[in-house]
Amino acid sequence: MPDAGNETFYSRYLDTLNDRRLGELGAFVHDRLTYNGKPMTLGDYQGLIAGDIAAIPDLRFDVGLLVVNEHQIACRLNFRCTPEREFLGLKPNGRTVSFSEHVFYTLRAGRISEVWSLIDRTAIEAQLAE
């Protein structure tokens, strides 16, 4: 089943990240979830995103491709941003980089319970090495 509701849900989730309202993430994410197979709490997840934002203050989540059904969301996110601290083990050099993330979410009772994310680290590495 498709669910236009999940497109709206995901758009609101990304607004929450882009507006830096991380305290409101509990409306979208369960108290316990798995991230790339690793169990974590909502607090851990907030901390993970807060860390990304600390490393990349202008981080903005933009939807490139979005495919949803009743219980799943798949998104290609496009980023264009300027890392200021180490990110994914890569040291910043002041340059603006463009890269993508392909992420799958599984929803349970209307909130995210599982995240599988792949980030194009190779693209970032190549741009920071230029």
Next chain:
Amino acid sequence: MPDAGNETFYSRYLDTLNDRRLGELGAFVHDRLTYNGKPMTLGDYQGLIAGDIAAIPDLRFDVGLLVVNEHQIACRLNFRCTPEREFLGLKPNGRTVSFSEHVFYTLRAGRISEVWSLIDRTAIEAQLAE
């Protein structure tokens, strides 16, 4: 709109890859497509997959997560295989590796016209370095 038809389409596409019937890929892929933004022909695409299979003879495409709608397919593919030649710039060491690919396909008139793929190269690199 969701489309159970595209689940079947994708399952048949993967069977074609897993059975090494690359000559039949034209039933699933347009003569001209883009792969990670790069224009290519069906022949180029067949060559790309043939090259992966040459490097990894036991390469098998297994669906981990699948989300489809009428014109899009998003899949997390799981691999467990033994590279025998260089793959993604990484030299084999005889070890079997497990990794995932997150791939989005856009369909036009019932065939693939656009592919956006991210492979977890970092996971492969770590396993080949062990």
